[in-house]
Amino acid sequence: MSLESVRYSRGSLLVLNQLLLPQISQYDPVTGVREGADAIRTMKVRGAPAIAIVGSLSLAVELTSSPPRQTSDLLTFVRESMDHLVGARPTAVNVKKAADELKTFLAQEAEKPGVSAQELTDRVIQWAESLLEKDVKDNRMIGDLGAQHILQTTNAPDGVIVMTHCNTGSLATAGYGTALGVVRSLQAMGRLSHVFCTETRPYNQGSRLTAYELVYEKIPATLITDSMAAVAMRKRQVSVVVVGADRVVANGDTANKVGTYQLAVLAKHHGIPFYVAAPSTSCDLSLPTGDSIEIEERPSQELTDINGVRVAASGIGVWNPAFDVTPHDLITAIITERGVFRPEELKDGLSRSL
Incomplete structure (x- = not known):
């Protein structure tokens, strides 16, 4: 059984506090939108799909406990709440897409004759709940399509050796994962040899979270520092x-956890295929290139301190972008639940698969 980043039942939302992993597994209650946004901003919950799910479910929980009496109040509350959630972490597009889709859905439902505020509220709650099931289904498809494509295009008779970055598993989604979903599918097919996961400084999502998932799932894996990626590619037959x-x-330009760009450059140099695994909800076809992506910058203490202890020289300047952008020409293919596309095929491919 995969780890659960989210535990939800009607009126109750618990999120696994990922700030405490791997030492402590603690589920914290989220009773409304403000707490949901705070959990996202402070990275109790992280990963683009999980951010959208927790944000939407925090809205559902608050509507369950305090349903608006008037349709106009509901419309205003949903609009303002989703805008607040979008602002919690701006680089990930999933929550922005969820906000836009929910606003459109609610506006259409509100125009239906005779619909009451309570009926609209129930439909919003059901809409948010549907995201959980869809995310797991999409992730399993991403995993299977990605694994099949890699096996068809990669010569690895003794099993595939995968390098991955940051955390992309059950902890970053509703379950199964995206890039780690591909790993899980390779493992299920008996075609995975080994996984190398980077530590992912400065927040250590790789060493704290991905390593935790790999050990939990009994997947053969090795943790490396971010600075070991090149020599691992050269010496460990990635x-x-x-x-x-x-x-x-x-x-096809892709924003992901900072450090991804350098892995793509290194993979290109070593002749290693470089794949991006993401649901279609992470694809923002409204932006032409990665130059338009807003990159979140995090507090300096994440870089200068470890567990609250200062390790960097006082007075040093800090630049701490949370993400970087990998140019499309370094990406072999983008794996989605709708298919595997070369970067130049992505826009048309997703449009055709609707």
Whole structure:
């Protein structure tokens, strides 16, 4: 059984506090939108799909406990709440897409004759709940399609050796994962040899979270520092690099956890295929290139301190972008639940698969 980043039942939302992993597994209650946004901003919950799910379910929980009496109040509350959630972490596009889709859905439902505020509220709650089931289904499809494509295009008779970055598994989604979903599918097919996961400084999502998932799932894996990626590619026969994405734009440029870009450059140099695994909800075809992606910058203490202890020289300047953008020409293919596309095929491919 995969780890659960979210535990939800009607009126109750618990999120696994990922700030405490791997030492402590603690589920914290989220009773409304403000707490949901705070959990996202402070990275109790992270990963583009999980952010959208937790944000939407925090809205559902608050509507369950305090349903608006008037349709106009509901419309205003949903609009303002989703805008607040979008602002919590701006680089990931999934929550922005969820906000836009929910606003459109609610506006259409509100125009139906005779619908009451309570009926509209129930439909919003059901809409948010549907995201959980869809995310797991989409992730399993991403995993299977990606694994099949890699096996068809990669010469790895003794099993595929995967390098991955940051956390893209059950902890970053509703379950199964994106890049780690590909790993899980390879493992299920008996075709995975080994996984190398980077530590992912400065927040250590790789060493704290991905390593935790790999051990939990009994997947053969080795943790390396971010600075070991090149020598690992050269000395450890890495077959493919598979990463996730917080936003993929129309030309295939991809924003993901900082450090992804350098892995793509290294993979190109070593002749190793570089894959991005992401649901279509992470694809933002409204932006032509990665130059338009807003990159979140995080507090300096994440870089200068470890567990609250200062390790950097006082007075040093800090630049701490949470993400970087990998140019499309370094990406072999983008794996989605709708198919595997070369970057230049992504826009048309997703349009055709609707």
